Amino acid sequence: MIVVTAPTSDIGRRVIRNLLQSGTPLRVIARDPSRLTEETRDSAEIVQGSHGDTAAVNRAFDGADAVFWLAPADPKAASVIAAYVDFTRPAAAALKAQGIKRVVSITALGRGSPLADKAGYVTGSLAMDDLIAATGVACRSLACPSFMDNIARQATAITKMGKFFLPISGDLRLPSVATSDIATVAARWLLDNSWSGQSEVAVLGPEDISFNDMSAIISDVLGKAVTYQQIGFDAYKARFVEIGLSDAMAQGMTDMARAKDQGLDLAVSRNPENTTPTDFRTWCEDAFAATTLGGRGR
Numbered sequence: 001m002i003v004v005t006a007p008t009s010d011i012g013r014r015v016i017r018n019l020l021q022s023g024t025p026l027r028v029i030a031r032d033p034s035r036l037t038e039e040t041r042d043s044a045e046i047v048q049g050s051h052g053d054t055a056a057v058n059r060a061f062d063g064a065d066a067v068f069w070l071a072p073a074d075p076k077a078a079s080v081i082a083a084y085v086d087f088t089r090p091a092a093a094a095l096k097a098q099g100i101k102r103v104v105s106i107t108a109l110g111r112g113s114p115l116a117d118k119a120g121y122v123t124g125s126l127a128m129d130d131l132i133a134a135t136g137v138a139c140r141s142l143a144c145p146s147f148m149d150n151i152a153r154q155a156t157a158i159t160k161m162g163k164f165f166l167p168i169s170g171d172l173r174l175p176s177v178a179t180s181d182i183a184t185v186a187a188r189w190l191l192d193n194s195w196s197g198q199s200e201v202a203v204l205g206p207e208d209i210s211f212n213d214m215s216a217i218i219s220d221v222l223g224k225a226v227t228y229q230q231i232g233f234d235a236y237k238a239r240f241v242e243i244g245l246s247d248a249m250a251q252g253m254t255d256m257a258r259a260k261d262q263g264l265d266l267a268v269s270r271n272p273e274n275t276t277p278t279d280f281r282t283w284c285e286d287a288f289a290a291t292t293l294g295g296r297g298r
């Protein structure tokens with residue numbers, strides 16, 4: 001039995017799709033089961049609740065072998081540690097209490113970097129991994145750079161203004177990964193019951209790419225000019241406060257962006273094991289085909 005948390009997330013719903021193809025027994029934890037796909041509702045056991053809740057995780061982990069773990073990073077949290085570590089505490093206790101054998105979790109690149117202590121969401125994610133590892137469970141933390149899918153969250157600005165915005169230097173080439181590829185890697189580890197121990201697995205995408213490179217590709221795919229505009233860190237934070245993030249989480253986004261601008265994601269070299277196939281052009285064509293950029297593609 002494999003338990004999937006955050007089954008409605010970009011990664012989680014794709015992990016489920018991959019796992020269902022294998023016919024493995026599945027259980028999901030969902031706050032609102034009506035948001036699950038029909039296929040998931042028909043094929044998986046459903047525990048209703050939040051995976052940050054003690055009763056829900058104990059019910060879900062009972063008799064299970066493996067867990068897919070994704071912390072949702074509450075935008076209103078009092079700190080990044082509250083959002084990642086405190087949210088994960090009930091599950092960490094339940095992993096031990098219910099004797100879970102393996103955990104595959106979503107985390108971020110940055111471990112070992114001198115920038116990791118002040119990297120906002122990344123700092124929270126890495127502390128979450130430490131909490132999971134401290135339970136003694138066998139685990140693989142999938143260490144991801146920024147998702148290509150983040151660009152889809154600026155679909156309105158792209159379609160209405162022909163622009164997208166971040167505080168990161170436009171020419172800086174960074175790794176970037178498609179959530180569909182992360183889900184493929186996660187499902188592979190979840191279905192393999194031969195591994196033990198604890199380690200990070202980088203999931204890097206096929207190439208380093210700058211936001212200026214991305215804007216050229218988006219323009220080509222859309223058939224209209226789209227430019228990348230670098231904005232200041234203060235303006236970036238202010239935008240998150242304006243849309244309702246707590247000050248701490250808006251600061252967390254800003255600290256993460258600053259650390260990435262300073263090279264946080266560039267410490268791991270690409271090799272055949274950590275290179276995933278979907279390039280930005282393919283992701284872009286797929287995202288547009290699925291409706292507009294906000295579409296839920298592959």
Ligand SMILES: NC(=O)c1ccc[n+]([C@@H]2O[C@H](COP(=O)([O-])OP(=O)(O)OC[C@H]3O[C@@H](n4cnc5c(N)ncnc54)[C@H](OP(=O)(O)O)[C@@H]3O)[C@@H](O)[C@H]2O)c1
Nearest residue numbers: 006008009010011031050051071072107108144145146147
């Ligand atoms: N974006 C990046 O570039 C990046 C890079 C590296 C790592 N990450 C990590 O990836 C994760 C985000 O993955 P994603 O983009 O696939 O997620 P997503 O699409 O934003 O989905 C968030 C999920 O969390 C659930 N959720 C929200 N609040 C919840 C709560 N209080 N209790 C239980 N569930 C809750 C939502 O479910 P419902 O609303 O349906 O209940 C949904 O399934 C985060 O841990 C982030 O740190 C992101």
